[in-house]
Amino acid sequence: xxxxxxxxxxxxxxxxxxxxxxxxxxxxxxxxxxxxxxxxxxxxxxxxxxxxxxxxxxxxxxxxxxxxxxxxxxxxxxxxxxxxxxxxxxxxxxxxxxxxxxxxxxxxxxxxxxxxxxxxxxxxxxxxxxxxxxxxxxxxxxxxxxxxxxxxxxxxxxxxxxxxxxxxxxxxxxxxxxxxxxxxxxxxxxxxxxxxxxxxxxxxxxxxxxxxxxxxxxxxxxxxxxxxxxxxxxxxxxxxxxxxxxxxxxxxxxxxxxxxxxxxxxxxxxxxxxxxxxxxxxxxxxxxxxxxxxxxxxxxxxxxxxxxxxxxxxxxxxxxxxxxxxxxxxxxxxxxxxxxxxxxxxxxxxxxxxxxxxxxxxxxxxxxxxxxxxxxxxxxxxxxxxxxxxxxxxxxxxxxxxxxxxxxxxxxxxxxxxxxxxxxxxxxxxxxxxxxxxxxxxxxxxxxxxxxxxxxxxxxxxxxxxxxxxxxxxxxxxxxxxxxxxxxxxxxxxxxxxxxxxxxxxxxxxxxxxxxxxxxxxxxxxxxxxxxxxxxxxxxxxxxxxxxxxxxxx
Amino acid sequence: xxxxxxxxxxxxxxxxxxxxxxxxxxxxxxxxxxxxxxxxxxxxxxxxxxxxxxxxxxxxxxxxxxxxxxxxxxxxxxxxxxxxxxxxxxxxxxxxxxxxxxxxxxxxxxxxxxxxxxxxxxxxxxxxxxxxxxxxxxxxxxxxxxxxxxxxxxxxxxxxxxxxxxxxxxxxxxxxxxxxxxxxxxxxxxxxxxxxxxxxxxxxxxxxxxxxxxxxxxxxxxxxxxxxxxxxxxxxxxxxxxxxxxxxxxxxxxxxxxxxxxxxxxxxxxxxxxxxxxxxxxxxxxxxxxxxxxxxxxxxxxxxxxxxxxxxxxxxxxxxxxxxxx
Numbered sequence: 013x014x015x016x017x018x019x020x021x022x023x024x025x026x027x028x029x030x031x032x033x034x035x036x037x038x039x040x041x042x043x044x045x046x047x048x049x050x051x052x053x054x055x056x057x058x059x060x061x062x063x064x065x066x067x068x069x070x071x072x073x074x075x076x077x078x079x080x081x082x083x084x085x086x087x088x089x090x091x092x093x094x095x096x097x098x099x100x101x102x103x104x105x106x107x108x109x110x111x112x113x114x115x116x117x118x119x120x121x122x123x124x125x126x127x128x129x130x131x132x133x134x135x136x137x138x139x140x141x142x143x144x145x146x147x148x149x150x151x152x153x154x155x156x157x158x159x160x161x162x163x164x165x166x167x168x169x170x171x172x173x174x175x176x177x178x179x180x181x182x183x184x185x186x187x188x189x190x191x192x193x194x195x196x197x198x199x200x201x202x203x204x205x206x207x208x209x210x211x212x213x214x215x216x217x218x219x220x221x222x223x224x225x226x227x228x229x230x231x232x233x234x235x236x237x238x239x240x241x242x243x244x245x246x247x248x249x250x251x252x253x254x255x256x257x258x259x260x261x262x263x264x265x266x267x268x269x270x271x272x273x274x275x276x277x278x279x280x281x282x283x284x285x286x287x288x289x290x291x292x293x294x295x296x297x298x299x300x301x302x303x304x305x306x307x308x309x310x311x312x313x314x315x316x317x318x319x320x321x322x323x324x325x326x327x328x329x330x331x332x333x334x335x336x337x338x339x340x341x342x343x344x345x346x347x348x349x350x351x352x353x354x355x356x357x358x359x360x361x362x363x364x365x366x367x368x369x370x371x372x373x374x375x376x377x378x379x380x381x382x383x384x385x386x387x388x389x390x391x392x393x394x395x396x397x398x399x400x401x402x403x404x405x406x407x408x409x410x411x412x413x414x415x416x417x418x419x420x421x422x423x424x425x426x427x428x429x430x431x432x433x434x435x436x437x438x439x440x441x442x443x444x445x446x447x448x449x450x451x452x453x454x455x456x457x458x459x460x461x462x463x464x465x466x467x468x469x470x471x472x473x474x475x476x477x478x479x480x481x482x483x484x485x486x487x488x489x490x491x492x493x494x495x496x497x498x499x500x501x502x503x504x505x506x507x508x509x510x511x512x513x514x515x516x517x518x519x520x521x522x523x524x525x526x527x528x529x530x531x532x533x534x535x536x537x538x539x540x541x542x543x544x545x546x547x548x549x550x551x552x553x554x555x556x557x558x559x560x561x562x563x564x565x566x
Numbered sequence: 567x568x569x570x571x572x573x574x575x576x577x578x579x580x581x582x583x584x585x586x587x588x589x590x591x592x593x594x595x596x597x598x599x600x601x602x603x604x605x606x607x608x609x610x611x612x613x614x615x616x617x618x619x620x621x622x623x624x625x626x627x628x629x630x631x632x633x634x635x636x637x638x639x640x641x642x643x644x645x646x647x648x649x650x651x652x653x654x655x656x657x658x659x660x661x662x663x664x665x666x667x668x669x670x671x672x673x674x675x676x677x678x679x680x681x682x683x684x685x686x687x688x689x690x691x692x693x694x695x696x697x698x699x700x701x702x703x704x705x706x707x708x709x710x711x712x713x714x715x716x717x718x719x720x721x722x723x724x725x726x727x728x729x730x731x732x733x734x735x736x737x738x739x740x741x742x743x744x745x746x747x748x749x750x751x752x753x754x755x756x757x758x759x760x761x762x763x764x765x766x767x768x769x770x771x772x773x774x775x776x777x778x779x780x781x782x783x784x785x786x787x788x789x790x791x792x793x794x795x796x797x798x799x800x801x802x803x804x805x806x807x808x809x810x811x812x813x814x815x816x817x818x819x820x821x822x823x824x825x826x827x828x829x830x831x832x833x834x835x836x837x838x839x840x841x842x843x844x845x846x847x848x849x850x851x852x853x854x855x856x857x858x859x860x861x862x863x864x865x866x867x868x869x870x871x872x873x874x875x876x877x878x879x880x881x882x883x884x885x886x887x888x889x890x891x892x
Binding site: 085093095236237238387388389390391392393394396397400401404405407408411412415416419420422423424425455456458459462463465466467469470473474477480481484499502503506507508509510511512513514515517518521522526529530533565 | 774825
């Protein structure tokens with residue numbers, strides 16, 4: 013029907029208006045972006061300076077300020093796809109059980125005889141006992157060391173598999189523990205990479221886990237992928253130092269072989285430490301949030317054999333003293349040694365809650381990348397090339413747009429103008445939607461918009477051609493328009509759904525720029541059907557009501 | 567005076583030469599397959615692994631000198647091409663851009679920092695004004711997966727569409743539409759083999775768009791065929807098809823032309839980065855328009871269609887959606 017109810021009219025115009033309002037900030041991209049940045053800075057609690065307020069005021073606060081994100085290919089920057097070699101960690105993990113296993117077995121020396129560690133696969137811990145007949149006792153002892161693995165899928169699983177092979181005891185990480193280790197390795201790697209990239213201070217880096225063991229890193233504005241790799245490759249420095257004294261004076265003079273370091277949380281607290289670290293991050297194998305005997309949040313950590321020995325000796329001779337856990341020149345915490353800590357594992361207690369202990373554990377683990385990272389894919393796009401692409405894309409868009417507009421008027425006269433109104437609204441809606449959902453615009457995405465401009469007229473063309481036919485068949489104008497819309501409807505829907513199917517598959521299967529193309533193509537299909545079916549029809553209906561033409565020419 | 571690309575009333579016989587057009591299509595498809603196996607596609611690093619470096623300099627591109635500079639590095643197969651930007655030629659702007667491609671290095675996933683540094687240094691010695699606005703490196707592991715995903719995507723898209731058309735029409739329409747699709751995809755691969763245009767991920771996106779566009783066209787024609795089959799129950803299928811194509815001809819041409827206008831402006835002005843991509847789509851629009859008439863409809867004619875459209879209310883599967891509209 014050509015008549016629209018008032019509420020329907022209102023709804024259609026409201027959708028158009030909202031879409032265009034949402035698209036508007038993109039016309040003033042740079043100033044809106046600066047304004048958004050300034051507002052974000054102010055929101056973090058930075059004292060307002062006149063300049064900052066002025067920049068924030070460049071774009072009125074009551075206007076929508078969401079922008080279309082520009083993809084890496086338009087903004088310039090670096091893209092890396094890294095694969096974390098999660099197996100690297102297994103050997104180190106299993107190695108760290110050796111002191112415990114050794115101590116447990118030594119306690120049973122009378123029954124099982126002497127023990128000796130054997131060479132074997134990296135992921136196995138192989139111990140030979142001199143009295144194989146007591147194997148059952150030995151196995152029971154080692155099995156007692158196993159601790160439960162906390163995971164959702166493997167209830168009741170423990171961290172190690174212990175088996176016997178002749179006179180050898182073989183200790184391996186269990187499947188559940190391997191999975192848990194992989195998860196930890198990935199979480200750690202992501203955390204470290206994120207911290208490293210954040211240090212560079214670029215805007216909106218993307219650091220995403222992909223699949224089981226991959227990390228996608230996209231950093232706009234960085235010079236090259238090599239720079240990014242160097243940045244990520246840098247390791248955080250974790251050290252344990254003996255604490256000599258605490259002070260609140262940042263200018264405390266220290267003697268040689270001593271250093272003054274600030275507390276990570278407490279701004280007025282400083283520590284005088286021995287310069288030589290007792291333990292370094294290289295010795296740390298694992299750190300996990302846990303609880304102490306009083307059920308207070310704590311962090312358990314595990315050192316490798318060398319670190320374990322050093323730490324054991326150090327704690328034995330320094331009970332009652334404090335040692336500082338230092339990360340990147342800041343003291344994370346400075347617990348007091350309660351007792352001798354043998355075996356290379358210990359627990360850090362302090363004034364923290366569960367959230368803090370979890371964070372601290374991650375930070376401790378995040379000291380160094382836990383496993384080697386291999387780069388599978390790397391891309392660098394210079395900012396000038398990105399700008400060139402934007403310029404070229406924008407020019408192509410405008411030329412395509414104007415040419416299609418002219419072409420439509422030449423072909424359909426007044427009705428061409430109606431279609432053009434819809435086309436303009438259509439492009440506004442695409443940008444509005446892109447801004448609203450925070451989608452990323454890429455170069456192929458621009459191509460998608462240009463293609464949509466070409467194809468968006470299709471629905472209108474279908475209708476207009478149909479109206480022409482109906483007019484030819486002798487129908488009066490209003491009836492011809494009604495029939496035109498009615499009869500073209502199934503063709504419009506079928507034709508657009510098939511294209512939408514292709515767009516959805518592209519979106520699901522594609523990545524990066526291809527996905528950007530799928531988004532604009534898909535949104536373009538939806539908006540073009542909306543504008544063609546409702547907006548043009550509404551415009552035509554208004555025209556027919558006002559002018560009441562006896563005959564129309566399409 | 568209105569611009570009319572197609573006269574108001576046409577009654578062309580599209581099947582007069584159907585033996586010839588179908589034969590030509592079959593021949594072109596065979597040629598494409600032969601080209602694909604003889605010459606093969608010029609796979610980009612997305613699918614083959616390796617590194618591409620884009621150079622931009624003040625001085626004209628000197629491929630011979632670049633090659634000589636890279637020779638001592640022992641990087642294996644190195645290809646250097648000058649990038650020609652039609653937009654720059656139109657405006658007379660100088661563009662001294664080249665694209666250097668290095669094959670995947672033995673034992674390394676992506677190119678190492680050292681390899682890229684060595685290449686940069688060697689080239690800067692030839693031309694100190696040179697900058698490197700784009701460097702892409704893809705390891706063989708990822709490229710293998712990318713091919714797999716791409717093939718799955720194309721197959722999925724075609725099957726999904728086959729299913730949708732079968733749901734909305736009859737199986738004969740589905741076969742006709744998919745034959746047209748396969749025709750378009752095969753010819754596109756043929757032309758990419760022939761012209762040795764770089765075939766990368768973006769081209770897969772273009773292929774899928776061609777699938778969508780070609781269908782769009784086919785579906786519009788089929789929609790009219792469906793309508794006319796109901797209207798003229800006694801008319802021979804050939805005449806119904808012809809009439810339907812003629813009736814939709816004006817729309818087919820209009821839409822193709824507006825889409826081509828948009829694509830050509832993108833091809834000329836959009837920069838060389840997306841040239842291959844836009845080229846594939848221009849080719850796809852032309853081939854897709856042709857195939858919806860000369861392949862899809864011709865096959866439909868040969869397969870024949872059941873004409874008892876009115877008796878579909880007895881609940882047979884597959885057609886229950888066909889009469890919700892109109």
